[in-house]
Amino acid sequence: MKRVVSVSLGSSGRDHKVQVELLGEQFEIERLGMDGDFDRALAKLQELDGQVDAIGLGGIDVYVYAGNKKYAFKDGLKLMETVKKTPVVDGSGLKNTLERETVNYLLRETNYLNKDTRVLMVSAVDRFGMAQAFTTAGCDVTFGDLIFAAGIPYPIKTLEELEEMAGKLLPEMTKLPFHMLYPTGKKQESRDEEKAKKYAQYYRDADVIAGDFHFIKRYLPDNLNGQIIITNTTTAADVEFLRQSGASRLVTTTPVFEGRSFGTNVMEGVLVALLGKPWEEVTPEDYMDLIERLEFKPRIIDMAS
Amino acid sequence: MATHEEITGSLQAFGEGYQKNKKLKIMNKDWDRVILIKAADVDSQHTLILKNGELTVTEGTPAGDPDLVVTADSETLADLFYGDITPTEPYMNGTLVIKGSEDDIVRLDFISLMIWGE
Structure with a gap:
């Protein structure tokens, strides 16, 4: 049996373990939350190194992208570099393939996305x-990176401006402790009431809310008006929470095992374990090929039913 | 070691950089803050006031309690506000101490990067 473990800086309240068969191989997939404790995450990674088939890093990004530029979070790199033997991934490799494909799938197979559909990408x-993919589809996209990561109520409206901002800010901001820019640990379990009120209009003005679920959840206002949510890492309780909040549909980009949509880091770990080659040698085409063979498709939950 | 006058000069350069950046003024319209800048090794204090997106720099301490207090040695402060160094590294290694909420610290870092960033 292949074993893939995700070590997350997030809450242990979201821990989960499943066994699944993928392309004839048995997998045990587990997510372990470290409740925002960075040192505990380092120790767990050292303990797992060489003992499992792949490790995912959750609740933290190592690599982020804007245009052709790639930026690395110092905290994320520190975690990644702790692991010496086992392939370790943060999900960024798969996100580029799987999530782009999710938008294309929705364009092809549903009427949820059209030219001018108002999309809020929380980051x-x-x-x-x-x-x-949203921009290419002609959607009216608001990029909320400054709003939700830095608390600056400035909606970015074009990819060009996003790249310009990223070029100015990310080389330095990636050196800050990750928890200063992203909700980790217990913060994932609570809403930021003040900011949820302050930024409610960005949510309500959108037809589609997409991106990182912890950002979406932390600033989600009381009453949505039928928005479609495109995200992942949702639990059954999260689905109910979104239903109660007034979302009309939930689209998860990663497959659901036992009611749980795992993070892209977990799924990238699974794909790397299946490919059996060093992560550095894995190409987007390898991922695309496997995604097709595994018949991974976005899961759509109609909240009205 | 930098002098009080050099720190004043650096803060004026910072203020001018801010004034030229129209986008930054829009971004900070919601962020009214009083920031005290203190040198640890010379007698030098300045106050930055952000109100309705406008920034003013004055010598001395503010009338009331500041929202943020930025303390560092005079050389670091002058380098920082002239844009010769970024705030992240001195903040992370403890040379630059900022007392205030974490959100405000990120915001101040952001302003500095928007003025002097690549």
Whole structure:
């Protein structure tokens, strides 16, 4: 049996373990939350190194992208470099393929997305492939990176401006402790009431809300008006929470095992374990080929039913 | 070691950089803050006031309690506000101490990068 473990800086309240068969191979897939404790995450990674088939890093980005530029978070690199033997991934490789394809799938197979559909991407540098796909589709996209990561109520409206901002800010901001820019640990379990009120209009003005689920959840206002949510890492409780909040549909970009949509880091770990080659040698085409063979498709939950 | 006058000069350069950046003024319209800048090794204090997106720099301490207090040695402060160094590294290694909320610290870092960033 192949074993893939995701070590997340997020809450242990979201821990989960499943066994699945993929392309004839048995997999045990587990997510372990470290409740925002960076040192505990380092120790767990050292313990797992060489003992499992792949490791995913959750609740933290190592690499983010804007245009052709790639930026690395110092905290994320520190975690990644702790692992010496086992392939370790942060999901960024798969995001570029899978999430771009999710937008294309929705364009092809549904009427959810059209030219001028108003899309709020709560953050785009961690999902640049998805951001490009929405833009290419002609959607009216608001990139909320400054709003939700830095608390600056300035909606970015074009990929060009996003790249310009990223070029100015990310080389330095990636050196800050990750928790200063992203909700980790217990913060993932609570809403930021003040900012949820302050930024409610960005949510309500959108037809589609897409991106990182912890950002979406932390600033989600009380009453949505039928928005479609495109995200992943949702639990059954999250689905119910979104239903109660007034979302009309939930589209998850990663497959659901036992009611749980795992993070892209977990799924990238699974794909790397299946490919059996060093992560540095894996190409987007390898991922695309496997995604097709595994028949991974976005899962759509109609909240009205 | 930098003098009080050099720190004043650096803060004026920072203020001019801010004034030229129209986008930054829009971005900070919601962020009214009083920031005290203190040198640890010379007698030098300045106050930055952000109100309705406009920034003013004055010598001395503010009338009331500041929202943020930025303390560093005079050389670091002058280098920082002239844009010769970014705030992240001195902040991370403890040379630059900022007292205030974490959100405000990120915001101040952001302003500096918007003025002097690549």
